[in-house]
Amino acid sequence: MKRLGDLARNPWALGILVLVSLVGSIVAVWWRGPEWGAVYHAFDFVVWRWVAIGILLNLLSVLARAFSWRLTINQALPPPHPSFGQVFSAFGIGLLGNAVLPARAGELARVAVLRRHLPPRKGTSATLLGTVFAHRLFDLFPVAILVIWVLLTAKIPHWAVTSLVIFGVVGFVLLTVGLVSAGVGHGRVHDGMGNLSALVTMGRQGLAVLRKPLPAVAAASFQCLGWLLQLFAVWAVMEAFSLDLPLPAAGLVLVLMNVATIFPLWPGNIGLLQAAVALPLVQYGVPYGTGFAYGLVLQAVEMSVGVGVGLVFLAREGISFASLKAMEEEEEEEILAAAAQSL
Numbered sequence: 001m002k003r004l005g006d007l008a009r010n011p012w013a014l015g016i017l018v019l020v021s022l023v024g025s026i027v028a029v030w031w032r033g034p035e036w037g038a039v040y041h042a043f044d045f046v047v048w049r050w051v052a053i054g055i056l057l058n059l060l061s062v063l064a065r066a067f068s069w070r071l072t073i074n075q076a077l078p079p080p081h082p083s084f085g086q087v088f089s090a091f092g093i094g095l096l097g098n099a100v101l102p103a104r105a106g107e108l109a110r111v112a113v114l115r116r117h118l119p120p121r122k123g124t125s126a127t128l129l130g131t132v133f134a135h136r137l138f139d140l141f142p143v144a145i146l147v148i149w150v151l152l153t154a155k156i157p158h159w160a161v162t163s164l165v166i167f168g169v170v171g172f173v174l175l176t177v178g179l180v181s182a183g184v185g186h187g188r189v190h191d192g193m194g195n196l197s198a199l200v201t202m203g204r205q206g207l208a209v210l211r212k213p214l215p216a217v218a219a220a221s222f223q224c225l226g227w228l229l230q231l232f233a234v235w236a237v238m239e240a241f242s243l244d245l246p247l248p249a250a251g252l253v254l255v256l257m258n259v260a261t262i263f264p265l266w267p268g269n270i271g272l273l274q275a276a277v278a279l280p281l282v283q284y285g286v287p288y289g290t291g292f293a294y295g296l297v298l299q300a301v302e303m304s305v306g307v308g309v310g311l312v313f314l315a316r317e318g319i320s321f322a323s324l325k326a327m328e329e330e331e332e333e334e335i336l337a338a339a340a341q342s343l
Contacts (some may be wrong), residue, residue, distance in 0.1 A: 022183025036280070041295075042241065050240035051297060057233035059304040061226040065092040068222035069135045073114075075209040076131050077124070082117050089313040090114035094308020096322065099303060112327040113317060125331060134209055138220045142170075142227035143255075150255055153248035153281040160256060212244060225234050237301060241294050245284050253277050257298070273299055 070087040080092075090113040095108025111128040118124055147164050150156065156164070209215050234257075235250035243249075260276035261269050277298065278291030286294075314324065 002097070029339065034292045036289075038111060038287060039293045041292040042287075042293035045242060046297070047240050047242070050236050051119070054236040054240070054298075054301045055304055057104075057229050057236060059309070059335075061229035061233065062095065062216045062305060062309060063088070064226035067133065067144075068138060068219045068268060071136075071215055071219040071222070072131045072135050072209045075133075075212055075215050076127050077176060078117070080119070082114060087119045090117075092306075092309035092313040093317070093324065094310075095306035096314065096342045097328065099306050099310070100321075109328045110333040113319070113324075113330075116317075135219070135223075137210070138216075138223040138233055139227070141220045142224040143223070143258075146227065146231070146251055146255055149247060150251045151244060152250040153246075155251060155280070157247075157280055157283060160252075160280055162251075163271040164255065164259075183278060209264045218231070227254075227290075233301065234298065237294065237298050238299065241290065243281075243286055243290075245286070245293070249281065252280055253298070263274055280317055 062249065066088040067084065069091055070082070070084055073087065074081045090110040093113050094106040094110025097109035099106070107137075111125055115124055151161075151164065169307060209219055231247075231250055231254055234254045235247055236251075238245050238250055256276045257273060259272045274292045274295030277295035278286075278288050280292040281294070282288055314321070319327070
C-alpha cells in the first residue's frame with residue numbers, strides 16, 4: 001500500500017497515467033465516435049458571436065458562485081474575513097485544478113490558496129473544506145428545480161430518466177448529511193482537544209451557514225443565479241449552431257453534462273460528455289454529428305472560462321502549476337496526518 005501511495009505521488013507516474021488515459025479516450029472516441037465528416041461540417045455555419053456570449057455568461061456564472069462561497073466562508077470563520085478578490089482568486093484556481101488535476105483535486109487547491117491569505121489558526125484547512133462541502137450542497141437547490149423542470153417539459157430518453165432519479169436521490173442524502181452535521185460556527189478549538197476532534201469541530205463549522213437562514217438563502221440564491229447564467233450559456237451555444245431548440249432542451253443538456261462529469265474517468269471525460277449531450281438532442285431532430293460538434297464547443301466554452309480564469313489568478317498569486325500541485329498534496333497530507341495521530 002505504501003508503494004502504491006508513493007507511486008500516486010510520483011509526478012512522472014501521474015503524468016504517464018494522465019497521458020495514457022487521454023490517448024485511450026481519444027482512440028475510443030475516434031473509433032466508436034460519430035461520423036467525423038458530419039462533425040466537421042457542423043462548424044461551417046457556426047455564429048461565433050453567440051459562442052462569445054456563452055463564454056461571457058459562464059464567466060458571470062463563476063462570479064456568482066464565488067460570491068456564494070464567500071458568504072459561506074464568512075459564516076464559518078471569525079474576522080478578519082478574506083476579501084472577494086481573494087476568494088475569487090482561490091475559486092478560479094480551484095476550477096483550473098479540477099480541470100487538469102485528477103479526482104477533483106482543485107477543491108483542495110482552492111483551500112490551500114485561500115489559506116495563504118488568512119491568519120494562522122488551528123483547523124483552518126478543515127473549516128475551509130467544510131465550506132467547500134457546504135457550497136457544493138447549495139448546488140442541490142437549483143439542481144432540484146432544474147431536474148423537476150426538465151422532467152416536466154423536456155423530451156427525455158429513458159436511460160436519462162434513471163440517471164436523473166439517481167442524481168436526485170444522492171443529492172437529497174448529501175443535503176441531509178450536511179444539515180445534520182452542521183455546526184454553529186465560530187466554535188473554539190481547545191488546547192486539550194485531540195487532532196481528530198479538532199478537525200471534526202472545525203469541519204462542522206464550515207457547514208455553519210446551513211443553520212443560519214438568511215445567509216443560507218443568500219448563498220443559495222447566488223448559486224441559483226450561477227446555474228441560471230450557465231443555463232443561458234448552454235442555450236447561447238445552441239443559437240451559435242442555429243439549433244432553434246426550446247429552453248427546456250438546454251436545461252436537459254445542462255443536467256446531463258453535470259451527470260457525465262461527476263466521476264472524472266479520464267481528462268475532461270472527452271467523448272463521454274459529447275455523447276451525453278448529443279444522444280438526447282436526437283429526440284429533438286438534431287443529427288448526432290451536429291450534437292457531438294455542439295458538445296465539443298460547449299465543453300470548450302466551459303473549459304476556457306475555468307482554465308483561463310485559473311491561469312490569470314495563478315499568475316497573480318505568483319504560483320507555478322508545479323507549486324499548486326505541491327500545495328494540494330501538502331494540504332491533503334496535513335489533514336490526513338492530523339487525523340491519523342488521533343487514531
